[in-house]
Amino acid sequence: MNRTVVLVISSLAIIVLAGIFLFNPTDTAEQQRMEKAAELYDQYCNTCHSGQVAEAPLLASLQVLSKEALVKTLTTGLMKNQAALLSPEQINDIADYLASADADAPTAATQGNCDDTASSESSRAPYPITNWGFNLQNHRYISSEQSSINEENVHQLKLSWVFAFPNATRARSQVTVYGETLYTSSPTGLIHALDRKTGCIRWTYQAEDEVRSAITIGLDEEGKAAKLYFGDFKANIYAFDLANRSLDWKVKVDDHPVATITGSLNLFEDRLYVPISSGEVISAMDSTYACCTFRGAVAALDANSGELIWKQHTIAEEPSEHGKNKKGISILAPSGAPVWSSPTIDEKRRLLYVGTGENYTRPTSKTSDAILAFSLDTGEIVWSQQALTRDAWNAACVIPGAPNCPPEHGPDFDFGAPPMLVTDESGKDWIFAGQKSGMVYALDPDQKGAFAWKRRVGRGGIMGGIHWGMATDGQRLYVPINDQSVWPADKNKPPKWGLHALQIPDGSPIWSTIEEDRCGDEPLEWACAPGISAAITATEDLIFTGAMDGWLKIYAASTGKEVWSFDTHRDFESVNAVKAYGATVDSDGPVVYENQFFITSGYAKYGGKAGNVLLAFELAD
Ligand code: HEC
The missing domain is CATH 2.40.10.480 (Thrombin, subunit H)
Incomplete structure (x- = not known):
């Protein structure tokens, strides 16, 4: 064949191939399927997921999930009632329409990969962090025995490792700590035991549904970690035996x-x-x-x-x-x-x-x-x-x-933050409670909880005011204020975004650190704001916080002055090879232990932005 013939034939071939590609009947069918799925999404999902329902993640957040995770959510998970009118084919189509191709690398995140597993997990450790509130009175206070981070060395805190939860648009289970091991859970219901120093996975356990709360550690008579206790989204409570790494018992506590x-x-x-x-x-x-x-x-x-x-x-x-x-x-x-x-x-x-x-x-x-x-x-x-x-x-x-x-019609002013029981210097007990209204209350436990004083600290709103948790060192009450501008209690009042300290027992104000808007003037697709919705944590001289816009800040307890900060709204490289990104910090709070500090970032609810990381910071030598 001469060159012209070859050229003509190959050009024809290209035209034919291009034709097949452009007018491929299966391709058109696929397009139609996706158009139908988009219509279904508009009809069955969009009312809530377009920002109207505060609690529902925005469309962009659903689009980071894998097809498998979406189908599970729609058939047996969070959204099974909302998708009840859809056929399995329609659910499949909506999942294809929303799914992200690079959502996860599940095996990397679901298998143990530490070198020396058993030894360090089972050895005895002093000063463990066994529950969400750090003591039974929910003080969220870390003692100087538990952590060496203080005002002098805090500037040495550096990011040390990042763990990413696969298929997650939020990370909200606060870690608990026993010796060299962290316990945490994920939106897919996977419980992780992680090595505290490296973030490698010791083991995992799959719960039936999402576990949102911190994993409570039960100690044996010698003070060794023996059991883990947690509850899932379906109101199942689990007891997990650490020695056998197996389920001890599981009960449903509510039939609703x-x-x-x-x-x-x-x-x-x-x-x-x-x-x-x-x-x-x-x-x-x-x-x-x-x-x-x-x-x-x-x-x-x-x-x-x-x-x-x-x-x-x-x-x-x-x-x-x-x-x-x-x-x-x-x-x-x-x-x-x-x-x-x-x-x-x-x-x-x-x-x-x-x-x-x-x-x-x-x-x-x-x-x-x-x-x-x-x-x-x-x-x-x-x-x-x-x-x-x-x-x-x-x-x-x-x-x-x-x-x-x-x-x-509301105003939906829950007590989301647990009440704290505090003994003041004179030996008198008080209950301090913060409400989504932005109010802080002191109740007298010796007078059937009669209110001793009430003080407005924030302007309040559907996400607080005070949302997930205050902290106390026994002398002062540290009050995080969210005051989101999206659903405020009173638009005319200025937001009190940031951290406030009140004197115990009378509640008089000591200092207020009000944060500036760091989100810029560009319109954003998420509710970016410097308010603090997540619970906070106090040590002897520092207060650890995470804000809705993704900024972590540590403040001096005596003055409210900022002493350290870090922006988590960025991509990270994770130790478990899962695509990792931080954004809104919400719900659970910082955990401070020895020379480290742990916090999650990512929360695609209430207008917040999706993210999926657990971050570990450490004092650099
Ligand atoms: C009535 C309001 C409403 C409707 C309708 C609704 N959703 Fe939701 N959706 C929510 C809320 C609220 C949440 C968060 C619930 C929670 O976290 O407790 C949610 C959560 C989800 C999640 C979980 C995201 C994650 O990070 O795990 C997915 C996926 C989802 N919805 C998809 C859909 C799809 C697809 C449809 C349509 C078939 C739909 N939803 C219809 C309100 C709704």
Whole structure:
């Protein structure tokens, strides 16, 4: 063949191939399938995932997940009710439409890869961090025995390793620490035991559903780590045996279909105290849903057997019909008053304190937005003090005229941060509680919780005000304020983004460090702001914080002056070969131990930005 013929033939071949490529019938079918999937997404998902429902992750955050993770979420996970009307094919198509091709490298993140596993995990270690609040009174205080980081050396803190949770748009399980091992969990329900120094994986355990809370460590008689306790999104409680690395027992503590565990469990005298919350605020968005039937509760379980010792609802009365909504569907009340943070133990009075959230429907109860005291022994509610009456709200309220939004329409001022029990210098005990309204309260445990003082610290909002947790060294109360501009309680007041210190016991202000907006003037697709929603942590002379815009800051406890900072809103290289990125810091707080400090970044809810990392910082020599 001469060159011209070859050229003509190859050109023809290219045209034919290009034709096949451009007009490929299967390709058109694929396009149509994706167009249909986009329509389904608009019809069934977009109402909530476009920013209207604060709690729902934005579309961009769903697009970082793998197909497998999306299908699981829609069939058996978080979104199974929202996708109930879809066929398996439609779910498959929506998952293909949303899925990210490079979502994960699961094997790298789900298999042990440390060199010397058993030895260092089982040796005895002093000063472990065994629960979310660092003590039974939820002080979130790290002693100088536990950590050597202080105002003099804090500038030496450097990023030492990054662990990335695969298929995650958020990282929110605060680590607990025993010796050389960290325990944490992930949105896929995978529990990780990580090496504290390198982040390598000692072992993993797959729970049935997402575990949002910190993993509580149970010690044996010699003080060695023996058991792990945690609760999942389906209200299952697990006891995991460390010696055999196997499940000891698992029990479901609430039969309500959307009951869930958000707060961490507290272990005291061989009993586990379990806070019970729910996702029914979201179910209420469906106008054909008979809203609402969930009541918050606390349960006490035998830590050895999982047997239920007592369970007490925050609302005594069972919900019954109170009229119908505009669609003719029954309205059920009273409902709500969930408990979504870790219970506080009062050994002296043999009481347990929790804060509650709002009611979901009208009529409201006297125990919503309240501090409740339960008898440790019987579960009886010994007293309750309500901070705000008639607060009825559910997520239907974000849609104008939605049938299931109660007439009160909020303001949804939960106690999300657990109450703290503190003994002042004179030996008198106080309960300090921070509310989403931006208010801090002092209650007198010797006067059935009567309010001793109330102080406004932030302007408040649906995410706080005070959201997940304050901290105390016994002399001062450190109050993080979120004051998001997206859902403020009062737009006319200036936000008090940042950290505030109050004197114990009278609550007089000592200092306030108000942060400037660091997000720039460009319009962003997420609710970037310098407010502190995540829980904070105090040491003898430092306060550790993480903000919604991804900045970590450490402040001097005496003055509120910033002494260290780090921006987590960036990509990282992870030790487990999973694509790693940080963004919004929310929910769980910093954990400080020896010369290290650990915190998660990424939280694709409430307008926050997706991320999936656990960061370890260490004092560089
Ligand atoms: C009624 C409001 C609502 C509807 C409708 C809805 N979602 Fe959601 N979705 C939420 C909320 C709220 C969350 C977060 C829940 C939580 O974390 O407790 C969520 C979470 C998710 C997650 C989990 C993200 C993660 O990081 O794990 C995925 C995936 C998801 N939704 C996909 C969908 C898809 C696809 C549809 C449509 C078939 C849909 N959702 C419909 C409100 C909704």
